[in-house]
Amino acid sequence: MKEPMPHFSQIALALAVAFTATTAVHAAAPVAASKPAGIGVASFNLAWAGTQQDFDRHAAVCKAVEWCDTRPRRQPGQAFASDEANRVARQCAADTERLAGGPAQASMMVPCNAYQGRGPAVALTGADYAAKLAGLQATVGKLIEEQGVRVIAFQEVRSADVIKQVLGRHAERFSVCDAPHEGFQTVAFAWDRSLGQQPGRCSVETGLGIVDNPSDPQARKLRPGLALELQVAGRPISFLNVHLKSGCANIVPTPTYQARLLDDPAAPCKVLNRQVAPLERWLDSVAQRSPDFVLLGDFNRRIDEEAAASIRPEQVRVNGSDPKGVPPQEADGKVATRYLWQELSDGARTLQQVPLTAVDPGCRGFSGLDHIVLSGALAARQPAGLGSRKTAVVQAPGQRIETSDHCPRSVTLAF
Template sequence: MNIRTVLVASLIADLAACTASQAPIRNAATDTVATRPLKVASWNLEFLAEKDGAGCEPRTDADYAAIREIVNTLDADVVAFQKAENEAAAARVFDPSRYTTVMEKRPGAASGSCGGKQPGQQFIRQAVGFAIRNGIAFDRNPDVTALQLGNPQLRSGVDVRVRAPGHQPTRLLAVHLKYGCFQGDRAQACGVLQQQVPVLEDWIDRAAVGSDRFIVLGDWNRRLAEPADAVWTELDDGNPANADLRLADEGVTPRCDPRYRSFIDHIVFDRRAAGQASGFAEATYAPGQKHLSDHCPVSALLAD
């Protein structure tokens, strides 16, 4: 069985439990029409390049086709994605007939060689973005450039407000925080991450007093669900009231890579969204099969 078949089968199993199409459904008992939940997802695509063979995870055309099939089977309404080179790279896996992509405006020109398992390969730009299902209206807010801390190689946050048919508006922030400070505060990267946290908290606090529910999602590079995690404690302070946050993956053990017991890819709901959220899922690869990315997609549902 090839990786495409394995992962698509896993995704179909997830989708059987929770689907998120925007098509209306009818309740036979009451003869009323309801809107299906909004499905939001996040996926770090690991050096998704515009051209075959480029970047630190060189891929073939067949690999891109397989990733696109995964995206189509995931069938999310909004996907926060990380580590894509540019809009052309994103379009290779997010079918433009289905999705509109929005990416951070930071130039982020990459330099240097990949080394390690890919000697001779060159780094590509690693950018954050959203793929938004066509037919869902959205507004783009300014990128959260303060997350860069003045360093062009750190990522901005991408901030949008989506207005899906049948749903109240939802504000979404896609992030990809500093790599290397997964827990505690002793790793070399922790000093940078600790500077990003107040920036993120400021965005959360401002959004918390706004009129729209909000979600922060992406690759946090931090095991927020670990007991008494300092980053989570600082962010989830309930002040303002809507900054009482909820981790979608709370109580769930990841299956993507057996080496890791906690997620670093998170979907975080504010107090308003948390009361309408459900259906957290992770799409996984089969043991021994090729991983098309070193991360697996995570998703959750949001009712009106």
């Protein structure tokens, strides 16, 4: 007889009990005593997070195509995938689209390899995915209960529905909004509705959702941006949530990733380059309404490396022009920018990165991609030595789908 699948809430409760047992000192303290003086703000990439129903649809299609990979696989030492690897990937994409009901439906589904590890593909179950959701809920619970986080920017989510699930017992306290998008991955916000004197207002920045290939109008679009406007302590403040193009991350080479500037001919850099001007225009538009704003999310770019480098103004753009203002765009949206950070914080527009000053033990996954950036006006009102923290995600022993490959990053801000 088939055993009933454990429900997401049952797994979440088990993880919460285990977590509470290891943090008894925190749990014993009164809630009011543990609240920070300011307001906690966090950014968290949930790694292809949808509802349990989203996973069930994903599993039905992927089982039929044997959990194939739509991305060509390169063998160790190969600079490019082989012709055979490209053929296999194309066949996988075609089969997936056919079973999903067409290209539009397939784009709203998680790729079959998204939850797989580095080894051979395995048949994942609803119980495996329920464990991931439970880990996300327990992790978000830590942010809210221990760090006083009251505004959370989420990336790699399917919809607001999954955010309401991972908020767990805090869902009634928080309002949620998301950015409608043609692909599975989008961005979302959750905020404590008691924060402001007026309800929060969300607006979508479609300018960041450029097409991957400007010569093909039918090509998939990147994720849009999402703004949340609140009135906090009598002042208007905006939170800007981004998830920029991946694959063009660093200017310091590593054994795994080579250094790339934004004028690099690599395809991901070309796409990220075309997001620069829309991002700058968005910042300027928000600053006109209120000088206080927070830009946060998954930048997919090590802007901390760029900030630490000795880059002179004339080096920021290929043509040596002054980086102040929005750079001129070519017909396809390309700009002459080499460095994202120096282009954004160009002197006319002053921004300040919140440095990472604490990382929880056991915090694994991507580093240097998630950032919290303050406008100059907001940064000027923060205490000296302001820093941010990365919190380890909660994961059960033997969990087959990892909770997330990003650790949430948070900061407590004074308003």
